[in-house]
Amino acid sequence: MMTDKTPRVLVVDDEADLRELLVITLGRMKLDATAADSLGAARRLLDSDRFDLCLTDMNLGDGTGLDLLRHAAQTAPEMPVAVITAYGNMDVATEAMKLGAYDFIAKPVALDRLRQLIEDGLGISRAEKTGDGGEEEDTLVGQGPAMQRLKQQIRKLARSQAPIYISGESGSGKERVARLIHALGPRREKPFVAVNCGAIPSELMESEFFGHRKGSFTGAVEDRKGLFREADGGTLFLDEVADLPLHMQVKLLRAIQEKTVRPVGESKEFAVNLRILCATHRDLGEEMSAGRFRQDLYYRLNVIEAHVPPLRERHEDIPVLVEHILERLGEAWETRPPAVSERAMSALAGYRFPGNVRELENTLERALTLCDGEMIEPEHLHLPSDDGPQPAAGNGGGRHPQLPLEDYLQEIEKQEILRALDTTHWNRTAAAKKLGMTFRSLRYRLKKLELDQDGAPDSE
Numbered sequence: 001m002m003t004d005k006t007p008r009v010l011v012v013d014d015e016a017d018l019r020e021l022l023v024i025t026l027g028r029m030k031l032d033a034t035a036a037d038s039l040g041a042a043r044r045l046l047d048s049d050r051f052d053l054c055l056t057d058m059n060l061g062d063g064t065g066l067d068l069l070r071h072a073a074q075t076a077p078e079m080p081v082a083v084i085t086a087y088g089n090m091d092v093a094t095e096a097m098k099l100g101a102y103d104f105i106a107k108p109v110a111l112d113r114l115r116q117l118i119e120d121g122l123g124i125s126r127a128e129k130t131g132d133g134g135e136e137e138d139t140l141v142g143q144g145p146a147m148q149r150l151k152q153q154i155r156k157l158a159r160s161q162a163p164i165y166i167s168g169e170s171g172s173g174k175e176r177v178a179r180l181i182h183a184l185g186p187r188r189e190k191p192f193v194a195v196n197c198g199a200i201p202s203e204l205m206e207s208e209f210f211g212h213r214k215g216s217f218t219g220a221v222e223d224r225k226g227l228f229r230e231a232d233g234g235t236l237f238l239d240e241v242a243d244l245p246l247h248m249q250v251k252l253l254r255a256i257q258e259k260t261v262r263p264v265g266e267s268k269e270f271a272v273n274l275r276i277l278c279a280t281h282r283d284l285g286e287e288m289s290a291g292r293f294r295q296d297l298y299y300r301l302n303v304i305e306a307h308v309p310p311l312r313e314r315h316e317d318i319p320v321l322v323e324h325i326l327e328r329l330g331e332a333w334e335t336r337p338p339a340v341s342e343r344a345m346s347a348l349a350g351y352r353f354p355g356n357v358r359e360l361e362n363t364l365e366r367a368l369t370l371c372d373g374e375m376i377e378p379e380h381l382h383l384p385s386d387d388g389p390q391p392a393a394g395n396g397g398g399r400h401p402q403l404p405l406e407d408y409l410q411e412i413e414k415q416e417i418l419r420a421l422d423t424t425h426w427n428r429t430a431a432a433k434k435l436g437m438t439f440r441s442l443r444y445r446l447k448k449l450e451l452d453q454d455g456a457p458d459s460e
């Protein structure tokens with residue numbers, strides 16, 4: 001029986017057969033389906049009526065599903081839209097998700113996948129009607145313009161099922177962002193599973209991800225479910241995804257595309273329904289160009305990018321972060337958090353924090369042990385800039401006020417040279433090229449900066 005509360009779903013398809021299949025499936029799910037056979041008809045319905053969900057084919061005769069997505073973004077921005085694509089047409093699916101589709105389904109449409117897609121979409125609709133997520137948003141501390149932009153983007157991303165690549169320097173808060181995307185989305189009642197891909201030994205990776213059967217290899221003393229199935233229904237966060245060895249990248253791609261996993265030593269496959277978020281502090285595009293990251297996996301994971309800016313680009317957030325972190329430390333240590341003197345706060349606000357929020361946390365934790373419990377002063381902070389700055393990547397931030405310009409410039413030069421040497425594994429010829437200088441000039445600078453290593457392998 002349909003009531004006022006029965007969710008209303010708009011189905012848009014110019015193919016009568018598929019349209020009928022969709023309407024019948026929705027009816028069996030006790031949903032109120034309305035069908036449109038063209039882009040024009042769908043637009044008119046959206047303009048005059050309200051729907052909780054929309055399923056649209058890509059080919060609509062008088063236009064495409066992408067046109068409909070653009071129209072819906074204007075007239076019904078809250079309504080989740082999923083698109084039906086031709087088999088294997090990932091480009092279109094990706095484009096649709098960029099335009100705001102929460103998910104896609106490929107033809108031929110498998111009924112259980114279709115039901116799942118509809119349930120996910122209605123979950124988004126419900127999630128949007130209950131609460132504004134303000135409380136969860138507070139877990140990502142910071143109110144400056146950069147953070148506001150990021151939070152706005154996160155709100156939008158949370159409702160989609162699209163994979164998201166979270167970029168940003170170490171310690172900048174990528175995992176926190178991933179948790180927030182999960183907490184604000186329709187999967188929030190389901191597990192959030194985070195895994196650091198760089199921390200799993202290569203030989204254990206497959207069983208860690210996909211599980212194993214007892215006895216399938218030495219050490220497999222019990223059945224293991226694996227991270228994919230543990231995260232079923234929820235979100236799997238692959239941290240440091242660039243550290244995955246190539247053979248695992250192939251398996252990961254397959255699991256994502258087929259939405260199934262097969263545990264080691266098991267003959268059957270298990271269906272999994274999860275959202276994948278990933279992050280790395282490396283440049284994933286560069287990793288791909290260098291052949292260390294598979295191109296197909298890159299395009300599958302990197303549908304949408306969310307960038308977490310480094311702390312030095314949002315100095316305005318430092319005071320609230322300090323307050324938040326001290327409060328948390330106070331709770332953990334069961335003490336009243338100390339105050340921070342004005343001088344200490346301005347030293348913090350002027351420091352570049354190459355280690356980002358994590359470094360701020362460590363700095364404050366140390367200061368808490370060093371201060372008298374009442375007031376944190378600059379000397380409790382031990383900021384490295386006291387004995388020389390640590391210019392981090394990129395520009396902006398600037399010189400510590402107490403540091404002579406010459407020393408500052410020299411430090412930058414040193415850091416840049418070290419970075420180039422690091423990325424070229426101390427191949428000085430290649431490093432010189434990267435830095436746009438001659439080998440001779442690099443050798444001179446290495447001497448001057450006391451960075452030259454005896455017996456360095458390469459020569460001019």
Ligand SMILES: Nc1ncnc2c1ncn2[C@@H]1O[C@H](COP(=O)(O)OP(=O)(O)OP(=O)(O)O)[C@@H](O)[C@H]1O
Nearest residue numbers: 139140141169170171172173174175176281357358
């Ligand atoms: N905006 C923020 N508000 C509150 N705490 C934050 C914020 N950003 C980061 N943190 C804290 O800083 C620490 C580092 O954050 P997180 O682990 O999310 O960084 P990351 O970018 O994932 O680091 P890595 O690249 O090393 O994995 C965590 O303890 C986290 O709770």
